[in-house]
Amino acid sequence: MTLPFRDINVHVAADSYTFTSPSSPNAPTLIIDRPTGDVRLSEAAPFPKRVSRVSSISGILGFIRLRLDKYAIVITKAQPMGRLKGHMVYKVISTDFLPMRERQIRDPDEDQFLSLLRTYIMKGPMYFSYGVDLTNSFQRQASADTSSPLWMRADDRFFWNRFVQSDLINFRRMGNRSHPGSQPGVDPYILPIVWGTLEIRPTTFKNTPLTIVLITRKARHRAGTRYFTRGIDEEGHAANYNETEQIVVLNDTGRGLGGYAGSSDMQSGKYGAEGAEMQVLSYVQTRGSVPVYWAEINALKYTPKLQVRGIETALPAAKKHFDEQIRIYGDNYLVNLVNQKGREKRMKDAYEQMVKMLVSSPSEKVKGDVITDEKFHVIEPSSSRQEFDRLHYVYFDFHHETKGLQMHRAMLLVEQLQDALIAQQYFRGVDMPANGGLETRNHQTSVVRTNCMDSLDRTNVVQSMLARWTLDRMFTDLGLLQRGETFATADPAFEFLFRNLWADNADTVSNSYAGTGAMKTDLTRTGKRTKAGTFADGNIAVTRYYLNNFRDGPRQDAFDLFLGAYEPATANIGSSLVFADRRPILIQSIPYVFAFSLFFIFVSLFTRRAPDSAVWTIRLFMLFWFVVAGWSFSFIINNGMLFVNWPKLNPRPWATEGYQDAITKVRKDALLGPFVARHERGLSTARYLNAEEGKKRIE
Known part of the structure; x- marks a missing residue:
């Protein structure tokens, strides 16, 4: 198994950048020629004769070609965030751009390109690990080929720096004129990065030590800002698509910031007290924009104009989207939280029309109450004749049901989904050091895909509720809770930690898409809707209006530039x-x-x-x-x-x-x-x- 280098020195000279690993002196040296930017490997370490400086870096983020020059982006500082299954996870703190040319004059566009990247991308929540694949859920990791290099195992959707790693990946696969053919020697220099939330909290539950982890992976396809990136594209990629995984690790001796993944305890296969096996339990959810062609058009009005294109034209793209969803996750429970009245009704109707076109012989059920005539609207296939009959649509009138600070009524949705959640299960694996991976004891067989208009505020509340229900189930199955008992009443300190983990996750996802923290986090943090929280939401709404109209253009440009949606060199x-x-x-x-x-x-x-x-x-x-x-x-x-x-x-x-x-x-x-x-x-x-x-x- 080839893992990325933990330590890299970069030797800066007039004719090249030379990357070496001090801890692996026999490994090939990576050389980037200047000013061409060509990549090559050398078995020896031919250090340049006139080195201007030598710097120690944490990794190579990638290479990007702008209008006038090409740059190596290197990670100059990384902060340890904690250990995940014995391997340290880091957050990118600072980066540097190494130009291939020494420019004598300033170019306004080139400077603006660099400013966009430094301001909006390099300061973003990016995480990496040298030893564990952060782009894949633990269930997918359990079936992965651990003999492959780390970057080859990465999930292409969440390999955030995949585009800027193209030079190294292409060289690895095909080489160049001087080095034709496959070049496996470059594998340790390719470091996958994820963008999103990554919280690792060693704690105890009822005196049982464990680690709770929350990871949200933002998809690199169709990434962008709130009003400039909506719906799906022709390839089936949904806007604001995120995968969130809640993980519980038991008997992990490498939980703190100290220690090392290759300690004697780990090598002997004994974990935790009395040699108990390390167990990993995880639960995955996804979110994403309504999968049709639609947009909201800014014109300085507080409520933008909603534009929905023909549903039939979006059908091929929706098929691609759900084909991928079903292939990766199995059955999909599509939870739609938009309003059933007003402008959002068009999105509700469009989504339901799309589902009816996808499933065979759709069967509809509508359930109402005194608050609303359509509290739930369920669309299920009448048979299982084709692939898309694994889609199960559930509409919940979130706003009307929770009106008047009655947020506890959102639990009605969990009750509606209870049979599906029971059948869905969760992943459980036992670490087997001798086999180099996890031995699967239980599979998660389906996923809940949640959305509202932005797939932010209402979505965050519902996802945290589903995660809470599943975590109670995990603890009950482990014998840490009695049947019918909840962790909220059993351990208030753990309950406080759980609430804040999910509230912080809501803010991170919202900041990336809307530019502000999430609304309704008072419910997530305290368990109830408050007047102070309502006032804070009003402040967020005003801030979003300003940012989305007057500041989001450059932020969208930065996403497009870093992720390869716009290439200055070919424009x-x-x-x-x-x-x-x-x-x-x-x-x-x-x-x-x-x-x-x-x-x-x-x-x-x-x-x-x-x-x-x-x-x-x-x-x-x-x-x-x-x-x-x-x-x-x-x-x-x-x-x-x-x-x-x-x-x-x-x-x-x-x-x-x-x-x-x-x-x-x-x-x-x-x-x-x-x-x-x-x-x-x-x-x-x-x-x-x-x-x-x-x-x-x-x-």
């Missing part, structure tokens, strides 16, 4: 100054006019006046600026598409269409129309000159 060379604001100058100036108007109004209101000064002049002055402020604000709100901070690397089709409609409307404006048209005529020439300048600069 149109004529699009020089990619990040330049192409709006007419008058359009750009209106928010500043509005701000200046407010400034002058406040100055007029709060500036002291001389006793004998004329009042009417001040009133006329204020009236003028009130009119200007009112007109500016009205223009911004009525033409919101022109003021949203859109992604610039991969423009969204609906954004392009909406922008063109808005600019056409402005051209017809009696006041601004002639000036806007005149500016645009000059802009086309400016674009041409910028393109020519960009070509010369790159050459």
